Structure formats: structure tokens, C-alpha cells
Amino acid sequence: MNLKSETFAKIDEVITHYPVKRSAVMPLLHLIQEDAGWISQEAIEWVAAKLELQPINVYEVVTFYPMFRQKPIGRRHIKVCRTLSCALTGGYKVCDRFEKEFNTHRGEISPDGEVTIEFVECLASCGTGPVVMVDDELHEKVDEAKAKQIADQIRTEAKQRKP
Numbered sequence: 001m002n003l004k005s006e007t008f009a010k011i012d013e014v015i016t017h018y019p020v021k022r023s024a025v026m027p028l029l030h031l032i033q034e035d036a037g038w039i040s041q042e043a044i045e046w047v048a049a050k051l052e053l054q055p056i057n058v059y060e061v062v063t064f065y066p067m068f069r070q071k072p073i074g075r076r077h078i079k080v081c082r083t084l085s086c087a088l089t090g091g092y093k094v095c096d097r098f099e100k101e102f103n104t105h106r107g108e109i110s111p112d113g114e115v116t117i118e119f120v121e122c123l124a125s126c127g128t129g130p131v132v133m134v135d136d137e138l139h140e141k142v143d144e145a146k147a148k149q150i151a152d153q154i155r156t157e158a159k160q161r162k163p
């Protein structure tokens, strides 16, 4: 499976925290999703083998919890907070703006493969909403104009990446 070496190291470490290996299934899935962006069939089988479970046991966990994504995401992940403070200060409009900028809908990969936009729950910066995370970077007080700037920045970085 294609993950960063740090993720493999964390996985091995996390397993040692549990007296019974199989109890590590949720943390392992979180670590894999953090790195790969989603949980593939390959990941399910890999986790099952690692924890001495049947793939169906892992699959049931992945399908039960909505936070686990079962399809890939774009190269950049835009998460817009929709919890109360951010919703009241315009989080929904900000999300709409990102959808327009990238010609896509929440949860889908944009046609250029560049982004996936999602609503998320509180990002723990409620006084500075609406709050948006792009990958690991937090953006505060994001209005529509700032959303456009962020989108422009993402497009610029995408161009720079291409030869």
C-alpha cells in the first residue's frame, strides 16, 4: 500500500497501545485516511491482514462510520466549517463560492482533479469564522472574496506543479 513511511511507523506504534490488535482498527483507518485521503479496498485488506481480521470486519467499520471516505478526493482538500458560529457568519455562502470557483459539488472531485470540497464540523476556531481548512492550513474569517483568493492561490500552485 502506498503511504508515507511516517504513517507506517505511526500505524505500528498505535497497534502497541492495544492489548488486542483488532481494537486498533479505527485508529488505523484514521491514519490511512489522513495520508491517502480515503479508504480503498486495498487499504481494507491491508488493515485486515495487519490486525488478523477478515476484510469484511474492516469493511463493516468503514461503511458504518460516515467519516470514512470510500472514494478518492482531489489533490487538495477544502474543508468548510458548517457548525453554528461559522454557519451564522456565512460558511454556507463560502462553500457555494468554492463550488463555483472549481465547478464542482461538495464531496466530488473537481473536473480538473484539483480539489474536493466538504463541509466539516467545528474546527475549533469559532470566534474567527467562517473557517476553512485547505489541507492542513487554517484560514479564518473567510468571506466570498477571501474564498476567491484562496481558490486563485490553489490554481496558481497547480500551474506551478505542472511542468
Ligand code: FES
Binding pocket: 081, 082, 083, 084, 085, 086, 087, 121, 122, 123, 124, 125, 126, 127, 129, 131
Ligand atoms: S463553529 Fe466553525 S470553527 Fe467552531
